[in-house]
Structures are given as structure tokens and as C-alpha cells.
Amino acid sequence: MEKRNQLDERQEQIVLKIEHNGCWFAFWALLVALFVEQFIFGFDFKYIAGEWIIFMILAVYLCGACLKNGIWDRHLKANGKTNLAVSAIASVVLGILVAAGSAIRYPGHLAGSLAGGVVAAVCCFVLCFVSMTILARSYRKRNQEMEREPEDE
Amino acid sequence: MKNMKMKFRRMDLGMSQTELAEKAGVTRQTIGLIEAGDFNPSLNLCISICVALGVTLNDLFWEDSYGKA
Numbered sequence: 001m002e003k004r005n006q007l008d009e010r011q012e013q014i015v016l017k018i019e020h021n022g023c024w025f026a027f028w029a030l031l032v033a034l035f036v037e038q039f040i041f042g043f044d045f046k047y048i049a050g051e052w053i054i055f056m057i058l059a060v061y062l063c064g065a066c067l068k069n070g071i072w073d074r075h076l077k078a079n080g081k082t083n084l085a086v087s088a089i090a091s092v093v094l095g096i097l098v099a100a101g102s103a104i105r106y107p108g109h110l111a112g113s114l115a116g117g118v119v120a121a122v123c124c125f126v127l128c129f130v131s132m133t134i135l136a137r138s139y140r141k142r143n144q145e146m147e148r149e150p151e152d153e
Numbered sequence: 154m155k156n157m158k159m160k161f162r163r164m165d166l167g168m169s170q171t172e173l174a175e176k177a178g179v180t181r182q183t184i185g186l187i188e189a190g191d192f193n194p195s196l197n198l199c200i201s202i203c204v205a206l207g208v209t210l211n212d213l214f215w216e217d218s219y220g221k222a
Contacts (some may be wrong), residue, residue: 146182147180147181149171149181152184
């Protein structure tokens with residue numbers, strides 16, 4: 001039995017907007033919760049595995065669905081400058097969080113905390129930049145395929 | 154429902170989907186989906202397409218069967 005949509009066009013757009021806001025709230029809230037649990041409270045991975053799996057499924061779904069439809073981002077362009085900027089921001093944020101979390105948990109080891117933050121930041125930068133370069137290349141390839149004129153004209 | 158009026162008007166002008174997409178400010182995929190009847194454009198996009206093709210909304214998006222029982 002086909003379900004009849006009870007909403008008109010305007011209501012449908014409002015529901016999509018609400019779902020969009022809810023999705024992004026869940027995404028960022030999960031990320032913050034994971035950071036706090038991992039770096040501030042120092043929980044074992046087994047205690048945060050459920051949240052981590054849901055977060056990764058959400059992230060992979062959002063990336064995969066956008067790439068499949070030849071979409072990159074509303075505001076950013078798929079180029080090296082974007083990849084560099086986003087990777088740098090992510091690595092600085094992660095580095096600060098790791099260093100701060102480590103300093104809170106081990107107050108007497110400031111140098112070690114700083115070193116941990118720097119190592120985490122460098123690893124994050126490399127991973128982010130490489131994965132974003134691969135994704136941008138996939139996006140450009142997919143977009144070119146989709147923008148090709150149909151041959152039946 | 155396929156929009157053959159839009160497709161034929163575009164072809165009459167010798168315009169590709171890519172060229173029409175550029176004039177209307179959308180991607181070629183969007184034009185292809187509208188012509189194939191797989192995407193309902195907003196009124197603003199309909200107007201942009203009509204302006205790009207030099208026709209009115211009635212010429213492209215109105216069917217004589219509309220409003221008849």
C-alpha cells in the first residue's frame with residue numbers, strides 16, 4: 001500500500017529543513033561527545049564504540065551519498081586550497097584537544113601533553129589531506145560523468 | 154511527465170543542455186532531469202529557463218489538459 005504524503009509542498013520543505021538541522025546537530029554533538037569521552041575522561045574505546053560506529057556510518061553515508069550525486073559542498077570548492085585549509089583547521093583543533101585533554105589527565109607532564117598534541121595534529125593533517133584529495137578526485141570524476149551531454153540528441 | 158516542449162524549444166534554438174544550464178544558472182543534470190520529468194523545478198527556476206529560451210511559462214509548462222475534468 002502506497003503511503004500518501006499528508007504534507008503540502010511548503011510543509012515538506014519545512015520538514016526537510018528540520019531533518020537537516022537534526023542530522024547536523026546529531027553529527028556535531030556525537031563528535032563533541034566522542035572527544036570529551038576520549039580525551040577528557042579517557043574512556044576505553046569499548047565504552048565509546050557504539051557512538052563511534054554510528055558517527056562513522058553517518059559520516060560515510062553523507063560523503064558517499066554526496067559523491068554519488070556529484071555534489072561536493074554548498075560553499076567550498078573541490079581544490080587543493082580547500083583541502084589544505086580544512087586539513088589544517090582539523091589538525092589544529094585535534095592537536096589542541098589532545099594536548100588539553102592530556103594536560104588535564106596528567107597535570108605533571110606538560111611537555112609530554114604538548115608533544116602528544118603535536119603528533120596527533122601532524123597525523124590528523126596527513127590523514128585529512130590525503131583522504132580529502134582522494135575524495136575531491138572522485139568527486140571531479142563523478143561530476144564530469146554526470147555533466148556529460150547525453151548522446152541521444 | 155516528460156517536458157518535450159522544453160526539449161524541442163531548446164533543440165530549435167540549437168542549444169545543448171549544458172548551454173541552457175549555464176544560462177539558467179543550474180547544472181546540466183538538473184536540465185536533463187526536468188526534461189525527463191524526473192524533477193519538478195521551482196517557479197523561479199521555471200522562469201529562468203523560460204527567459205533563457207525566450208518563451209513564456211505557458212509555452213513550456215502548461216498543458217491544455219490542465220483544468221479539465
